[in-house]
Amino acid sequence: MSSNPNRLSISQMAAARPPAAAGEATYLSGLNPEQREAVLHTDGPLLVLAGAGTGKTRVLTTRLAHIIATKKAWPSQTLTVTFTNKAAREMRERALKLIGPDGEGLRWLGTFHSISAQILRQHAELVGLKSSFTILDTDDQVRLCKQIIQAENIDPKRWTPRFLASLIDGWKNRALTPDRVPSEDAHMFADGKGIKCYEIYQNRLKVLNACDFGDLLVHNITLFRENPDVLKDYHARFKYILVDEYQDTNVAQYLWLRMLAQGNHNICCVGDDDQSIYGWRGAEVDNILRFEKDFAGAKVIRLERNYRSTRHILAAASSVISHNRSRLGKTLFVGDDSDADLVDAEKVKVRGLWDGEAESRLIADDIESWVRAGGKHDDCAVLARASWQMRAFEERFIMLGIPYRVIGGPRFFERAEIRDAMAYLRLIRSPDDDLAFERVVNEPKRGVGNTTLAKLQAYARADGRSLYTLTPMVLQTDEIKGGAKRGLTVFIDQLNMWRDKYANGLPHTELAEVILEESGYTDMLQKDRSPQAQTRLDNLKELVRSMGEFDTLAGFLEHVELVMDASSGGAGEDQVQILTLHGAKGLEWPMVFLPGWEEEVFPSRRSLDESGLKGLEEERRLAYVGITRARARAYISFVANRQIYGRWQSVMPSRFVDELPHEHVDAMSETGFSGLPGGEEAFSGTMEDLGARSSYDSPGWKRLQENASRTPSRPPGEAGPLAATSGGTSAFKTGSRVFHDKFGYGKVAFSEGNKLTVDFDKTGRKKVIATFVTAA
DNA sequence: TAAACGATTCTTTTT
DNA sequence: GAATCGTTTA
Known part of the structure; x- marks a missing residue:
């Protein structure tokens, strides 16, 4: 297989590149004619229809390298948009290997969301936000919708908050602000109240100084629409625009791109209509079909030579996809038919x-x-x-x-304990973040139940002020008594204290530790005997650790809100995925x-x-x-x-x-x-x-085997298999010594429910089911 | 107010 | 089957 030049890894290419290349650039070697054309055709709109395994990413990164190497633009004058964080990371790495240290200036390479957030922070006031705005995730959106539905006296069973949230999301995907939603859409929710709810929702967001994911794009579009001078700045800045996975873009993203590309028309979109799999999220395959119409003079290049798979695999894939009616139609073929491995391979097994x-x-x-x-x-x-x-x-x-x-x-930053900790931190940054307030005011329990919270919310809404501002005023009165009053007083006092400490220079990692300790959150988990409690404590430790990678609290929060991605450890090991x-x-x-x-x-x-x-x-x-x-x-x-x-x-x-x-x-x-x-x-x-x-x-044999390994390993007096599977009392703490029938003695590295990761003395790190080990 | 119980609904897929 | 939600009970 390695006889094919297209299989050269980027690192090999970089290694082969002579320093300060002169003449024909070496990064071009090994490209097939179509790929080469896609790289060299730098000016004017270009659509690259790239089938699976045809070297799409390679074209994109090489093109970027080419633009920079030929000094058509500085790295900071290129805009490269991807769909996922993973893709952005990979793109950056691969591009840097081609470009070298010059590429450090690739600050406009990222996802649609991260780039539009960057832009929005610069001009937040122009759309009625403060530049410190919070980015809400799906969970917050749904909770907000729930409140609106309650306030509007809509039956939440017939019309679920989730549905309203997805409706609003759908409108935003189409770049529709409340005033632009077609009136026939109104009937989709609670007898025509849909648009009204959307309006209320947007007003609430403005008060909270918050955006949801969809807003990032929509606000950008509004910003550009209403401020031509701002848009002009970006036209001057972005000389070349590159777009990955174009088939996944929604209407809002399409409009955003089109506005930015109006400047100098150097936009290159790479995509494959056959790989459009995000329709449920608003992706419009039409965008790819409309490209030639919307970008005058657009050139289209097809990449159909596949360097990845055997002919049987390609045939299987082609046959399945040929049953689709709406597609542009591409035919994949084996890129290098002199490669016997690809041609005389084994068939697909069913x-x-x-x-x-x-x-x-x-x-x-x-x-x-x-x-x-x-x-x-x-x-x-x-x-x-x-x-x-x-x-x-x-x-x-x-x-x-x-x-x-x-x-x-289930992702790290979506876990309850992490979201709780994040809510505390959000409150330090912006005390008026009511959603964060609601989340943690009674977590750990402070005697502030639903009735108390509902009272506070009623006041806050009547007053148009945030829960944080309003609560001390209510506490002056006798409206709230007893345990709830004590709890709220402590909560507010602590918040103020933490804010003071932070303002006086307490580093944000230490701030987090202090909050978790003083709020009683750690205590609560330590007293919790459930199997997940230890994992949660570990997760919080990991959170504090990862905060250390950022200079400021704001930087950290921005990263989490947008990327929702713990620095992926454990990669590079030999594991089945x-x-x-x-x-x-x-x-x-x-x-x-x-x-x-x-x-x-x-x-x-x-x-x-x-x-x-x-x-x-x-x-x-x-x-x-x-x-x-x-x-x-x-x-x-x-x-x-x-x-x-x-x-x-x-x-x-x-x-x-x-x-x-x-x-x-x-x-x-x-x-x-x-x-x-x-x-x-x-x-x-x-x-x-x-x-x-x-x-x-047979099931019988299996049961026999399970019992054989479990029975002798259970200490006398410990609950039997029934309790072990249903109660989950067997959680082993990180660091504790355990014994496993097959792997011997070891130390627990971490645990997750009934699954343990153990460093065994003899056999190294393994994952095991908790019921198969005993304390040693 | 919070814990405990029972009923219900649910799962794509991700920024 | 599990996790969430809402109701009841202490």
Whole structure:
């Protein structure tokens, strides 16, 4: 495979580059003609339609390097927008390797949201905000909506806060401020009250000096619309605009780009309509179809040579996606057909199993044989439609000691304890942040219940002032008595004290420690005997640690609000990756497992219910993304029985299975039900080898095995398996010594529910289930 | 006010 | 099956 120049890694390229290159730039070597054209065509609008694995990121980073190397612009005069933080990071790294230290000035490389936040901070007053505005997350949005629904006397069961929030989000995705929402949209919520609620919502945000994610873009657009001179400044600043994953942009993002590009028209968008998988979030595939019309004189370049996958994988992906009706139509072909590895590879495997357990067992076995044959865990990825499907694999991998990493998952900054701590910090920065106030006024418990809070809110609303300003005034009266009064007094006093300390130069990390200590939050967790309490304390420690990476409290808060991403530790280890199909976009592995290809699961039932044919086509694009992540081997599987919402259901193979091309697929089934047209004869293999093992895999055998390892390891007097699984009293603290039947003695590195990460003395770091170890 | 219980709903996917 | 929500009870 490495015979192909396109497989050269960027670091190799950088190493090969002579210092201060003269003549033909070396960064251009190894590009195919289309890629090269996309890099060199710097001036005027350009749309690059790049299929999966055709070197899209490489084109984008090389183009950036080219613009800078030829001095067409300084790094600070280029604007590069991505969709996710992950993509932004990768882009920056790769670009820096090409450009060298000159690239340090790439301050306008980031996500739509981070860049528009940067711009908005500069000009906040022009849209009626203070530059210190808070950025609310989904949770805050929903809580705000709930308050509005209550205040408007709308039945929250019929019209849920969540629905209102998503409606508002939808409008913002289309760049519609309340005055621009078409009146027919009003009927979508509570008998025409939708727009009114939206107005109230926006007014509340203004009072709170806050934005939600959608606002960042919408305010930018308003800002540019109403202040042509400001827009002009940015026209002068951004000589070249580069956009990644253009197919994922929504209307607001499109308008934002178009306004910025009006200056000098040097905009280059890279995208693939077949990989548009964010329609549910307002992405408009139309943006990509309209490009030529909206940007006069636009050039379009197609990248169709795929350097990633074998011909069987490409054929499988192409066949599935060809069932979509609305697409621009690209054909992927093997970029280098002299590469025997890509041409004479093994076919895509499709396998039908009895149930989810059999599926995870089979996949785990495949990974073990791959590793036994000299492969790495790192080479393997399991791509699931939804995160609930991941647990089965985690459990199986833990049982077998296969190292793995879940990517995505419940995120650090969305955990309750972190959000609580953040709320305290937000209150220090901006005391009028009512949402933060409400969150922590009774956390830990201060005797301030719902009735008290409702009273305060009523006053605050009548008065148009914040809870923080108003509470001391109410405390002067006899309106609130007893425990609630004492609690509130302490709370307000403490807030003032912390603010003083911070104002007098207490570093923000120490401030956080002081708050957690003095508020009683740490105490509360230490007294908590539930299994998660220790994890939570550890998370808070981690929070304080990560604050240290920022110079100021404001800088830290901005980072968290926007990036919501703990500095990803643990990468680079040899682990199988488990992630969602959405999370997998842009990544690739030699060996990819695609489990759960069943109707209702994938395509997801909800997607079909909500969006019909459009939803189905998006699911199909998701299948396309999944298959094209694989370089050498792709394993698709489906089961006959699956537990959904805790109930066993028999399920049908996904229609996408039918859409795979027979001649490129090896199919086999444990259940006799293929899902492939043509029935049994369509199968070129059997599950015989699987069947031979099955005597070890009966439920009875498994239970026997579990009991064997659990029973002797339980100290006398300790609760039995029942309590261990339901009560979860077995939480081991970080640092405690434990013993495991298979791995011996070790120290707990951290724990999460019933899963422990243990540093074993002999075998190193492993993840184990808590019930399999005892205190040592 | 808060804890404890029972009913309900739910899960995509992410900035 | 779990987590959230709302009601009841101490």
